[in-house]
Amino acid sequence: MILKDRQSLRYFSEELVGLTLQPGQRQLVSLIDSDFERLRTVVIRKGRRSGMTACAALIAAWCATVLAPRFRKHLLPGEEFAVSIVATSREQAGVALGFVKRFLAASPILAEQILGETTDSLTLAGGCLIEAIPCSARSSRGRANGVVILDEAAHFVDSLGNASLPAVLDALMPPLAQFGPLGLLLVISTPLGCLGVVF
Numbered sequence: 001m002i003l004k005d006r007q008s009l010r011y012f013s014e015e016l017v018g019l020t021l022q023p024g025q026r027q028l029v030s031l032i033d034s035d036f037e038r039l040r041t042v043v044i045r046k047g048r049r050s051g052m053t054a055c056a057a058l059i060a061a062w063c064a065t066v067l068a069p070r071f072r073k074h075l076l077p078g079e080e081f082a083v084s085i086v087a088t089s090r091e092q093a094g095v096a097l098g099f100v101k102r103f104l105a106a107s108p109i110l111a112e113q114i115l116g117e118t119t120d121s122l123t124l125a126g127g128c129l130i131e132a133i134p135c136s137a138r139s140s141r142g143r144a145n146g147v148v149i150l151d152e153a154a155h156f157v158d159s160l161g162n163a164s165l166p167a168v169l170d171a172l173m174p175p176l177a178q179f180g181p182l183g184l185l186l187v188i189s190t191p192l193g194c195l196g197v198v199f
Contacts, residue, residue: 007067009032012058012061012065012066017058017103018107019058021055024051024055028042028044037182041185042184042185044188053095053188056149056151056188057085057099057100057103058103059149059184060100061103061110061130063128064083064147065126065128068081068126074144074180075127079144080128080129081129082130082144083128083147084133084148085130086134086135086149086151087150088135088151090120093132093133094119094120094132101117113126143175145176146176146184147184148186150185150188153165153187169185
């Protein structure tokens with residue numbers, strides 16, 4: 001499905017949020033807009049300070065607001081869906097959530113979607129919870145995850161333990177299936193040496 005006009009991520013980014021996209025960000029936004037419902041997993045290997053965490057936050061905010069009615073069609077009555085931002089620590093995940101908060105605050109239309117806010121989460125009128133959680137297979141089990149963002153995923157390196165990338169993926173990927181073509185896993189990371197999935 002090609003997203004057009006006012007429902008597109010580009011419109012959301014440039015017109016509602018007022019962001020000037022950098023070249024790498026424009027490339028990701030174009031990919032999402034051109035093929036959103038066929039993308040199940042997107043892996044981005046990036047350099048530091050490339051703007052990809054901010055771009056991932058844009059996608060989180062867009063899915064939680066503009067696309068919320070589509071996600072809700074896959075829920076039971078009264079159920080909410082989650083956009084989970086997972087990073088090496090709660091503080092690092094909070095950086096991406098901070099971007100989400102600023103993006104929503106940039107537009108009166110988006111700001112009025114916020115029903116509740118804590119340090120680690122936003123509850124939105126469209127039936128979505130955006131949460132910032134540390135890399136742990138226990139942190140978000142049981143949630144109806146419509147979108148999962150793994151920030152600096154190559155650095156989820158707790159051997160085979162609860163905070164390892166395989167354990168986190170095992171916990172957070174299955175709920176995406178509930179949302180059919182909408183469920184999205186977005187993995188962004190700098191490589192960790194010459195090893196690991198992202199390398």
